[in-house]
Amino acid sequence: MPRGGPRREADREVATGEAQAERVGAKRTSPRYPVLLVDDEESWLRSFQSALRASGINNVVALSDSRQVLEMLGKRQFCAVAVDLMMPHVAGEELIPRILAEHPELPVLVISGLSEIKAAVNCIRLGAFDFIVKTESRNTLIAGIKHAIEIFELRRENSTLRQRLFQEELDSPELFADILTVDKTMRTVFHYVEAIAETAWPVLVTGESGSGKELIARAIHRVSRRQGKFVAVNMAGLDDNMVADTLFGHTRGAFTGAAQARAGLVETARDGTLFLDEIGDLSPQSQKKLLRLLQEEEYAPLGSDVSRKSTARIVAATHQDLTALQEAGTFRRDLYFRLRGHMVALPPLRERPGDLPLLIEHFVDEAAGEGGRSLRADVAGIAALLGGYAFPGNVRELRHLVLDAARLAEGATLGPEAFRAVLRFDPTVRLDAATPADGAVPADLLGFGPRLPNLKQARELLIEEALRRAGGNQSVAARLIGVTRQAVSKYRQSRQDGDASQDS
Structure with a gap:
C-alpha cells in the first residue's frame, strides 16, 4: 500500500485529475471578455494574474505602460479595467475620466498601494467603480474584480434586453427549432433567452409539468455556444448521498464498493451546462451542498478534501411554487436567490x-x-x-x-x-374566470336545494367537484376555484387520513 494509506492515495488521484482538468479547461476563457490590469510593477501584475487564474478568472490582459491603455481599449472589448493609482506617464486618476468618456459601460477599479481616503473619494467622484488597497487580502482584490465583471454583464444584458423589446426577429431562430410555437409569449421567452444565454449566471426555469422546461434549458445551452456538454439530471427521488455522488463524483475508496474513482456530472458538464430538473424536491442537506457550489463555484468529490473549480453553467427547473416552499420552510431563500440569476417562466399549453x-x-x-x-x-x-x-x-x-x-x-x-375513445377527461372543462371584472357573482353560478350546506360542507363539495372536472389534477383543480395547490393537497390528505382511521 502506498505511503499515507488509502486517503492519501485518493487525494493524490483527485489532485492529478484536477491538474488534467486545468489543462483541458485552459482552452476556455472566463469571463467572455478580458479584464485589463494596468500597473507599472510587472511583478505585481504577474502575481495578481496568478491569483485571478486560481479563482477561475483566466481571461486577463496585463499592461505595464499606462500610455497604451486607451489604444488597447479601442482595439478590443473588455469587461473591466483595474488601474494603479500612482504610475509614471499617466496616473490612475487621469485615466478614469478618459476611459469613461470613450467607454462608459466599463467598470473602472483603482488599486493603490496606500490607503488614501482623499484619493479614494476623488476617484469615486471621477466615476471609479471601486477603490481597493493592494495591501488588503487577495480575496478582497479578487472579489472586487468579480463584482466589476458582474456589473458589466448586467449592464450589457440590460442594454441587449432593451434592444430586443423592439426587435421582431430572433438572431438564431434555428436554435429554437425543437420548440414548436407561434405564441407571442413564447417568442418573448426566446428573445429573453438570447439576451441572457452568454452570461454565466444560473437560470431558473419555472412551469407546469410537461410545458417544455428541458427543451428551453437545451435552447439556453445552444444559444450560449458553450463548448462543453449539456448534462441533465432529475433531482426528484435522490437522497443526500446520491445527490452528492451524482453531482460531485467520488474518489477510489471513498465508500464501500467505490473500487474506482468516478467523475460527477459537474465535471462531465465542464464548460457546458448542467440542467437540474425538479430542484424543488431537494432535501435541506442537498440544498446546502448545491448552495456552496453556486456560491464558491467549486466542489469536492466524496472522499476528498481537495476542491475543484466548476465551470458548468447551472440551469435549474421546477414545477413547484418555490415561494410557497420557502414560506413553509422547506426551501432555502439564499439558494432560491442564487438560482434565479435569471428567470424563465413558461406558459402552460x-x-x-x-x-x-x-x-x-x-x-x-x-x-x-x-x-x-x-x-x-x-x-x-x-x-x-x-x-x-x-x-x-x-x-x-x-x-x-x-x-x-x-x-x-x-x-x-x-x-x-x-x-x-381515449379521453379520460371532460374536454369542455375550461379555466375561464367565473367572476366578471366588476366582482359580481353570476346568478346561475351556484344552485342550491331545499337544504343549505354549512361552510365546511360547501368547501368539501367545491373541492371535490373541481377535482372531478380536472381529472384528479390538484394544480388544475386549485386554479378552477382560486385557491393554492397546497390547500387542495391538504384537503386530500385530511380525507385520506380520515378514511384510514375509519378502516382501522
Whole structure:
C-alpha cells in the first residue's frame, strides 16, 4: 500500500485529475471578455494574474505602460479595467475620466498601494467603480474584480434586453427549432433567452409539468455556444448521498464498493451546462451542498478534501411554487436567490391555444412515422374538440393523447372520434374566470336545494367537484376555484387520513 494509506492515495488521484482538468479547461476563457490590469510593477501584475487564474478568472490582459491603455481599449472589448493609482506617464486618476468618456459601460477599479481616503473619494467622484488597497487580502482584490465583471454583464444584458423589446426577429431562430410555437409569449421567452444565454449566471426555469422546461434549458445551452456538454439530471427521488455522488463524483475508496474513482456530472458538464430538473424536491442537506457550489463555484468529490473549480453553467427547473416552499420552510431563500440569476417562466399549453393545431399536426406525423403508415388528420376538428381543455399535463399530455388516438384509429384518417375513445377527461372543462371584472357573482353560478350546506360542507363539495372536472389534477383543480395547490393537497390528505382511521 502506498505511503499515507488509502486517503492519501485518493487525494493524490483527485489532485492529478484536477491538474488534467486545468489543462483541458485552459482552452476556455472566463469571463467572455478580458479584464485589463494596468500597473507599472510587472511583478505585481504577474502575481495578481496568478491569483485571478486560481479563482477561475483566466481571461486577463496585463499592461505595464499606462500610455497604451486607451489604444488597447479601442482595439478590443473588455469587461473591466483595474488601474494603479500612482504610475509614471499617466496616473490612475487621469485615466478614469478618459476611459469613461470613450467607454462608459466599463467598470473602472483603482488599486493603490496606500490607503488614501482623499484619493479614494476623488476617484469615486471621477466615476471609479471601486477603490481597493493592494495591501488588503487577495480575496478582497479578487472579489472586487468579480463584482466589476458582474456589473458589466448586467449592464450589457440590460442594454441587449432593451434592444430586443423592439426587435421582431430572433438572431438564431434555428436554435429554437425543437420548440414548436407561434405564441407571442413564447417568442418573448426566446428573445429573453438570447439576451441572457452568454452570461454565466444560473437560470431558473419555472412551469407546469410537461410545458417544455428541458427543451428551453437545451435552447439556453445552444444559444450560449458553450463548448462543453449539456448534462441533465432529475433531482426528484435522490437522497443526500446520491445527490452528492451524482453531482460531485467520488474518489477510489471513498465508500464501500467505490473500487474506482468516478467523475460527477459537474465535471462531465465542464464548460457546458448542467440542467437540474425538479430542484424543488431537494432535501435541506442537498440544498446546502448545491448552495456552496453556486456560491464558491467549486466542489469536492466524496472522499476528498481537495476542491475543484466548476465551470458548468447551472440551469435549474421546477414545477413547484418555490415561494410557497420557502414560506413553509422547506426551501432555502439564499439558494432560491442564487438560482434565479435569471428567470424563465413558461406558459402552460392552455394559455397557448394558437399552438394546438401546430402541435397536433407534428404529433400526428410522429405517430405515422412510428406506425410506418400514412395518416391524415382532421387538425381543425381535433383542435376544436380539445380547445377548451385545461391540459394539466401540457404538451407532454397532448403528445400522449395523439399517439394513443393514432394507435386506435382505423384507416388513414385521424379525426375527433378517435380522441373521444381515449379521453379520460371532460374536454369542455375550461379555466375561464367565473367572476366578471366588476366582482359580481353570476346568478346561475351556484344552485342550491331545499337544504343549505354549512361552510365546511360547501368547501368539501367545491373541492371535490373541481377535482372531478380536472381529472384528479390538484394544480388544475386549485386554479378552477382560486385557491393554492397546497390547500387542495391538504384537503386530500385530511380525507385520506380520515378514511384510514375509519378502516382501522
